[in-house]
Amino acid sequence: MIQAHGVTKRYGAKVAVDELSFAVKPGVVTGFLGPNGAGKSTTIRMIMGLDAPTSGDVTVNGRRYRDHVAPMREVGSLLEARAVHTGRSAYHHLLALAATHGISKRRVGEVIDLVGLREVARKRAGGFSLGMGQRLGIAAALLGDPATLVLDEPVNGLDPQGILWIRNLLKGLAGEGRTIFVSSHLMSEMALTAEHLIVVGKGRLIADTSVKEFTDAASRNSVRVRTPQAAKLRGLLAGPAVVVTSVEDGVLEVSGMSGTEIGMVACEQRIPLEELTPVRASLEEAFMELTEDTLEYRTEERAS
16 A cells, blocks of 8 residues: 655745645555646655655555665556666566565566566667567566556557556456556546546645546536437427537437436437437546646647
């Protein structure tokens, strides 16, 4: 488990992280989201003992990272996959890391196979593609068989097959009862991988909730209706408290009535329905809505 207790980090006059408290529990994949400049990287660096909090405390499995006798066996991390001696092979890079914690050569071979680098294990890491380098970084994170994983943008550079692999790997590790903390800007992948979310903006906690609750909070209270008699149904549904919008030919979006109520009206008037579904926000839409006021960097749309 990862626990942050009122963590603050200042760099001069700038507050990067502001009184941040949360807990990352074992058994689920927890996504760590926030706009650029939200304090995610700083928070991860404090978890890993690379930055000291100005105030507050953060622990992994009940201790600060630096207080663990064999930290790689407690928490594996991927912060910068390219942090590898370019003249060293993947095998010898992992072997050197293993030697610092008394990890066996056998384990080095196991993680090489696990991440799919067996064929290039003896080649210099400096010649690796972005995806191969990412796999090597993940292998290093898994080397100590840790109970906790902290991964920053783990799918960066991976092809679709690699993305599916890391998704299934993280879910499998969480299923074993491990603590999985993943930071990413790829919302579509986070929606498929994470079960819980911690969202920050301007260094402060915005949300600590399940993915479902997060998207439900941003979802419009409306229903998508598809019918060959859209014009007739629209006239029957429209009213002071009901807003009906034509989304496309034969498709309506109805606000102010439930799907059951719409279905009853259609049934009474013998109007066939081909679709009747609640309109739910995607994770990306929910994230954009919730973090709109915390953006540090904004772009302007060009006039057409």
